[in-house]
Amino acid sequence: MDSFLDLIETISGRPAPLLFGQLLLGLINGAFYAMMSLGLAVIFGLLNIINFTHGAQFMMGAFAAWMLLEWAGLNYWWALVLVPIVIGFTGVVMERLMISRLYKLDHLYGLLLTFGLGLIIEGVFRNQFGSSGLPYRIPDQLQGAWDLGFMFLPVYRGWVVIAALILCLATWLVIEKTRLGAYLRAATENAPLVQAFGVNVPRMVTLTYGFGVALAAIGGVLAAPIYSVNPQMGTNLIIVVFAVVVIGGMGSILGSIITGFGLGIVEGLTKVYYPEASATVIFVIMAIVLLARPAGLFGRA
Amino acid sequence: MADSTAITANAIPATDREDHGVWGFSRAQFGALGVMVVFLAVAPFLLYPVFLMKLLCFALFACAFNLLIGYVGLLSFGHAAYFGMGGYLAGYAAKAWGLTPEISIIIGGATAAALGAVAGWVAIRRQGIYFAMITLALAQMIYFFCVQAPFTGGEDGIQAIPRGRLLGFLPLDRDLTLYWVVAGIFLLGFLMIHRIIHSPYGMVLKSIRENEPRAISLGYRTDDYKLLAFVLSAGLAGVAGATKSIVFGIATLTDVHWSMSGEVVLMTLVGGLGTVFGPVVGAAVIVTMQNYLAELGAWVTVIQGVIFVICVLAFRRGIVGEIANLLKVKL
Numbered sequence: 001m002d003s004f005l006d007l008i009e010t011i012s013g014r015p016a017p018l019l020f021g022q023l024l025l026g027l028i029n030g031a032f033y034a035m036m037s038l039g040l041a042v043i044f045g046l047l048n049i050i051n052f053t054h055g056a057q058f059m060m061g062a063f064a065a066w067m068l069l070e071w072a073g074l075n076y077w078w079a080l081v082l083v084p085i086v087i088g089f090t091g092v093v094m095e096r097l098m099i100s101r102l103y104k105l106d107h108l109y110g111l112l113l114t115f116g117l118g119l120i121i122e123g124v125f126r127n128q129f130g131s132s133g134l135p136y137r138i139p140d141q142l143q144g145a146w147d148l149g150f151m152f153l154p155v156y157r158g159w160v161v162i163a164a165l166i167l168c169l170a171t172w173l174v175i176e177k178t179r180l181g182a183y184l185r186a187a188t189e190n191a192p193l194v195q196a197f198g199v200n201v202p203r204m205v206t207l208t209y210g211f212g213v214a215l216a217a218i219g220g221v222l223a224a225p226i227y228s229v230n231p232q233m234g235t236n237l238i239i240v241v242f243a244v245v246v247i248g249g250m251g252s253i254l255g256s257i258i259t260g261f262g263l264g265i266v267e268g269l270t271k272v273y274y275p276e277a278s279a280t281v282i283f284v285i286m287a288i289v290l291l292a293r294p295a296g297l298f299g300r301a
Numbered sequence: 302m303a304d305s306t307a308i309t310a311n312a313i314p315a316t317d318r319e320d321h322g323v324w325g326f327s328r329a330q331f332g333a334l335g336v337m338v339v340f341l342a343v344a345p346f347l348l349y350p351v352f353l354m355k356l357l358c359f360a361l362f363a364c365a366f367n368l369l370i371g372y373v374g375l376l377s378f379g380h381a382a383y384f385g386m387g388g389y390l391a392g393y394a395a396k397a398w399g400l401t402p403e404i405s406i407i408i409g410g411a412t413a414a415a416l417g418a419v420a421g422w423v424a425i426r427r428q429g430i431y432f433a434m435i436t437l438a439l440a441q442m443i444y445f446f447c448v449q450a451p452f453t454g455g456e457d458g459i460q461a462i463p464r465g466r467l468l469g470f471l472p473l474d475r476d477l478t479l480y481w482v483v484a485g486i487f488l489l490g491f492l493m494i495h496r497i498i499h500s501p502y503g504m505v506l507k508s509i510r511e512n513e514p515r516a517i518s519l520g521y522r523t524d525d526y527k528l529l530a531f532v533l534s535a536g537l538a539g540v541a542g543a544t545k546s547i548v549f550g551i552a553t554l555t556d557v558h559w560s561m562s563g564e565v566v567l568m569t570l571v572g573g574l575g576t577v578f579g580p581v582v583g584a585a586v587i588v589t590m591q592n593y594l595a596e597l598g599a600w601v602t603v604i605q606g607v608i609f610v611i612c613v614l615a616f617r618r619g620i621v622g623e624i625a626n627l628l629k630v631k632l
Contacts, residue, residue, distance in 0.1 A: 044430075050430045050433075050434065098610065098614060101614060102613070102614075105617075106429075107429055107430050108376045108429065108430065108433065109613050109617070111376070111378075111430055111433055112566065112570065112609060112612075112613050113609070113610060113613040113614065115563060115566075115609060116605075116606045116607070116608070116609025116610040116612075116613065117606065117609075117610060118606070119563070119602050119603070119605055119606030119609065120602075120603050120606035120607060120610070121606075122602065123599050123600065123601075123602035123603035123606060124603055126599040126602070127598070127599045127600060127603070235559075239437060239438060239441045239559060240438075240441075242434040242437060242438055243434075243438040243441075245434065246427070246431060246434055246435055246438065276449060279445040279448075279449075280442045280445050280446065283438050283439060283441060283442035283445075284442070286435070286438055286439075287423045287439070290423050290424075290426050290427070290435065291423065291426070294426040294427060
């Protein structure tokens with residue numbers, strides 16, 4: 001083991017604990033990038049709208065988990081089940097009342113509408129809870145840390161990475177391998193034709209939006225014990241996720257998952273080698289990708 | 302090509318034809334210009350000049366933004382970067398180098414234009430929603446740069462920027478004196494944008510907005526046209542930001558933050574996308590609103606969000622667009 005660590009330190013030129021610690025943080029950030037960009041891609045595929053509210057919905061997920069614990073005494077596991085349903089439902093209402101009116105217009109109006117909705121939600125939460133951030137305790141079952149020999153892995157952080165991977169892969173399986181997913185892909189290609197075959201496309205669109213929102217909300221619940229629960233947590237994330245989406249291209253589900261995790265790791269490595277650039281590295285990569293391959297790594301031109 | 306219909310196509314009144322009035326303005330536009338000039342001349346005696354100067358800076362910012370969205374159909378969601386960087390550079394030039402205000406403002410505008418050239422070069426590779434996301438991401442990169450770079454003063458910003466002497470001899474300490482300078486800068490920028498829109502170059506821009514593949518098939522290098530429009534828009538946004546930091550004596554992170562990018566979108570949307578006077582009216586409405594509602598704190602964000610939603614759902618022509626539609630003229 002020690003010789004392995006020495007080897008790592010020789011190759012990387014950095015202390016192993018620092019390297020692995022940052023890699024783990026990068027992996028966790030990557031998990032959130034993957035979940036968020038996956039939700040954006042699913043919504044964009046069918047609705048042709050970039051859901052700017054996605055960040056606010058992520059934040060709502062975290063706050064909903066906090067409220068369930070503080071006000072209703074329902075623990076983390078309840079939150080994991082209830083929050084996506086509740087927040088997903090708010091998404092369904094939003095789609096029916098507002099977003100559905102914009103499908104015939106330029107897609108940019110969808111961006112502007114969801115930006116406005118994001119401002120409203122963020123503003124309301126900031127009024128109610130301030131901007132300092134609320135603590136959320138890690139559930140008892142996920143306390144502590146595993147000794148991996150070369151580093152200590154906090155159980156909760158491992159859980160977040162695994163849960164995110166499972167969610168992403170499950171979404172991919174549903175879309176690529178099931179009948180429902182086949183309808184979804186068909187409607188993405190040609191909605192009127194699918195409707196002519198008797199599929200209720202408008203309802204599918206609504207539920208897809210609800211599902212994308214629920215995905216953001218689960219992300220929020222997972223994030224609550226790691227990051228402090230605050231009204232700005234979503235917007236700061238969503239702008240990075242936009243860059244992730246541009247890099248990956250929204251054409252491929254698996255592509256957005258890989259891009260999300262990959263960029264998280266790259267960001268973590270940047271923190272080790274050149275911390276000053278860690279906040280901007282993803283944007284720089286975006287610019288390079290755009291110059292070399294404008295459609296994105298997995299995108300179709 | 303139904304998908305590529307420009308965002309402003311339905312915001313423009315059906316009477317969008319050129320009636321050659323005075324100096325390229327239609328008769329209605331010339332009338333509106335007259336009203337605006339009279340307002341500029343009378344306002345400082347009725348209203349607080351510093352408030353008016355703030356309004357004019359944002360009006361020029363919104364006009365610069367509208368050059369892209371209204372006439373090329375490109376939604377830049379990162380215009381705060383050019384506004385804020387213009388402000389930083391002008392502030393730094395005036396304070397650290399002791400340059401005169403007009404030179405400082407030119408430096409601010411030129412820096413923003415150079416930044417726009419680089420960012421635009423990257424961003425014009427994609428259209429529509431992607432363009433908006435890319436400009437937002439690039440602006441966020443510039444924001445993080447401003448947080449870390451030593452010359453911006455980080456969280457404190459650049460404070461106590463001197464107003465200095467115009468051309469080296471006219472002191473600008475009196476608000477009213479400075480007001481005339483700011484009003485002049487605004488009018489110059491406004492007329493410049495008008496001139497750009499009505500030039501043969503502007504006609505090509507509009508054709509790109511309406512149908513880019515067709516413009517390409519007619520032999521236009523649309524990327525070059527779009528890039529130049531981006532540079533001009535960024536440069537004018539920089540001039541607006543530079544003027545603002547000279548007026549207020551401070552340049553801070555607020556002006557490079559993404560929420561500022563959102564605000565300029567809102568101003569233009571409220572006033573009317575793709576109208577010449579819309580951004581001016583929209584900026585006046587939003588700045589006035591912020592002034593009166595300042596003590597409400599975070600509720601201002603909520604109100605802005607509500608205005609966004611209302612405008613997109615029910616009021617897509619904006620104030621000036623609706624008026625133009627009612628009067629069946631082009632404004």
